[in-house]
Amino acid sequence: MRITYACPACQATTTLDGVETRETLDCAACGAVLPIAADAIAGRGTDQPARLTRCLVCPSLELFVRKDFPQRLGVAIVVLGLAASCVAWANRELVATFAILFGTALLDVTLFFLMPDCLSCYRCGARYNGAGATGKASGPTAGGHEFGGFDLETHEKHRQIVARTKRLTSDPTHP
Ligand SMILES: [Zn+2]
Numbered sequence: 001m002r003i004t005y006a007c008p009a010c011q012a013t014t015t016l017d018g019v020e021t022r023e024t025l026d027c028a029a030c031g032a033v034l035p036i037a038a039d040a041i042a043g044r045g046t047d048q049p050a051r052l053t054r055c056l057v058c059p060s061l062e063l064f065v066r067k068d069f070p071q072r073l074g075v076a077i078v079v080l081g082l083a084a085s086c087v088a089w090a091n092r093e094l095v096a097t098f099a100i101l102f103g104t105a106l107l108d109v110t111l112f113f114l115m116p117d118c119l120s121c122y123r124c125g126a127r128y129n130g131a132g133a134t135g136k137a138s139g140p141t142a143g144g145h146e147f148g149g150f151d152l153e154t155h156e157k158h159r160q161i162v163a164r165t166k167r168l169t170s171d172p173t174h175p
């Protein structure tokens, strides 16, 4: 399993592989060490597949499942498709215009379904990819932790907590 997170000490984006075999998360930029709690990864050290039960960074229990799809790539495909169809439209190539638009949409949908799931933390934005980073419980001993898809209400809750914390720490009356 791979983790991508913003280091709480220096905010640098850090990517680490093989999280299930690690004891700590080490920041390559500032050297900050985050210990990984023993219960944060279920099935560790057993023959059961390792599975994330909560965020390793903040450590929130609320994670959501999403497609491991680079958003920029999706946007780039759509923009390129639109630009190409405009060129075709300007040249009065009606069939080509719609073929390009349809092809673009199909490519986006196909890529989306081919991409594996990954887990994201609502609170700190850490991302988890690979084996063990799934919403479904695997095996009978995997426990009751199951992560659902993105929930706007939960997202909003965490966003407000972060905003409030920022306001408190930047308030000059609370040094
Ligand atoms: Zn750091």
Ligand SMILES: [Zn+2]
Binding pocket: 055, 056, 057, 058, 059, 060, 121, 122, 123, 124, 125, 126
């Ligand atoms: Zn987190």
